Amino acid sequence: MGILSWIILGLIAGWIASKIVNKTGSGMFMDIALGVVGAIVGGILAGLVGIGGVTGVNIGSIIIAVIGAVVVLWVFHKVVGAT
Secondary structure, eight states, X not given: OOHHHHHHHHHHHHHHHHHHHTSSOOOHHHHHHHHHXXXXXXXXXXXXXXXOOOOSSSHXXXXXXXXXXHHHHHHHHHHHHHO
16 A cells, blocks of 8 residues: 555544544544554454455455554553553
8 A cells, every 4th residue: 555545544544443432533643643553453463363454445444444543542542541
């Protein structure tokens, strides 16, 4: 995937995940960053269980990226909230 695709996917996944985890957005740049990291984490986790990975901006990839972003956002809030 190209960098623009990763940014778009990251924005979508980060925004959805932030709405799931903390009901408010974390800001556009943080949503993109956490979404891209979440897409990578989600792709790795999906690959480990054998269901594929992030292949582009499509529904399956968005779902995987959102799951990964929720995990990343949850961990982020636990670490930042603990300090």
